Amino acid sequence: MNIPVRHATAAAKLAIVDCDIHPAFRKPSDLYPFMAARWREHMTTYGEHLRQGLSGQLQWPRMMAAGLRVDTFPEDGPPGSDLELMRRQHLDANGVEYGMLMQLSKGGMEERNLEFAAALSHAINEWQLETFVKPEPRLRAGIVVPQEDAAFAVKEIEHRAADRSFAQIIISPRSSDPLGHRRYWPIFEAAERCNLPIGLHVQGFSGGHASTSSGWPTYYMEEHYAATTGMQNTVTSLVFEGVFERFPKLKVVLIEGGFAWAPALCWRMDKHWERMRSETPHVTRPPSEYIREHVWFTTQPIEEPENPQHLAEVIEWIGWDRLMFSTDYPHWDFDHPQHTFKFAMTDAQKSKVFRDNARALYNLP
């Protein structure tokens, strides 16, 4: 069983960087001030046409109150939409020095109408600035772009890149083709050129694919687990398509996809590379080396082995410099900074995971 809280080691008083905070709009029309009249009209009349069968709803039931922490609902609007509550309940209470915003819906990543997707992307980026980052300098926006329209994505990235309010580029890890495909390379090229990491957060929408590799699951518990296997598919594609060989300075963050699987995946990929390397001669080094150099992992929802020390051993394989703390506030599977790690960490390890790795990666002052 999991180890209860009394064995927890506290990250007492350490200022932290939270690499996964979900903002929300009170209502979709909050985006209207940032959209041209043509797209306001489109949104009102037609709404979204998403990369999934059942437009406008998630494909599976969600835990708790629509997937949200029950105590995070403000008086008006959904959790994450009230900056004052976010400050009081999370940023102040948990010593958050910087929080990375992860806006997933209505940013165009899942929209099939690419012109509308571009309008949504631009609007959601403006909205993040006006609603959250300008009033709260601890927060950093992500440049949300539709990965299926690389040409627009590059323009939006270049438009935002000089603004330090934005710390990374956000695209879906469940792209229409596996993400290493060349149609997405202009985005990676722009990311490398602008020195911005690519943030890949597990998606409520699975890009028109079944959410597990063996089909649609029956239960939320099955789907939640599939977030980790989906991330493995994505990172495998990035490695074998040669993305890290072509873009040697590219940095990728896998957000909310777990990390305990990474050593085993690397061992297996290295083994296959030793035998079948000639199929992909552009992959000139063992796959694990690319992952070690280019990939960062966020912690939440952290794996909780019966013997907490086993997790420390897994992190040794991944590297203490590649793991970044995250809470997922205000979602139901939130990890609390004082209870996330149930084994003793050195001060140096704590500083890296809770703060310094993210500060270095995201170039935070």
Add this chain to the structure above:
Amino acid sequence: MKRQVVARAGDVPPGQCKLVTVAGREIGVFNIGGQYFALANRCPHEGGPLCQGRIGPLVTSDGPGTYRLDRNREFLRCPWHGWEFDIRTGQSWCDPKSTRARQFQVTVEPGEKLVKGPYVAETFPVSVEEEYVVVEV
């Protein structure tokens, strides 16, 4: 040890929880069919505000395809991660041996007795005609 009068008996309706503060601790007082129980408002898993969670039944099954709802309004589900606790014992359903919500003694006392002492109702006016919930910490 400290005993404190926290509510009139009628202030905690059956199946409900009333959040009170005793000696600086937040405590949830529950009424299950006229029996009162008190649990710390702190989940033993990761410290979430346990008593603000949903009170409901226990769902169990004897095998795939059969489902049963038992003990309606006797289980508390933490508002953060959904861990389920037996309100009567504080025990976690999934890990009853080692994960337990902190429990406190609760009694219902007639106002007449409370007025005589030795327990002083510090924050709560007591009249001899009613019954009161008393929590011990």
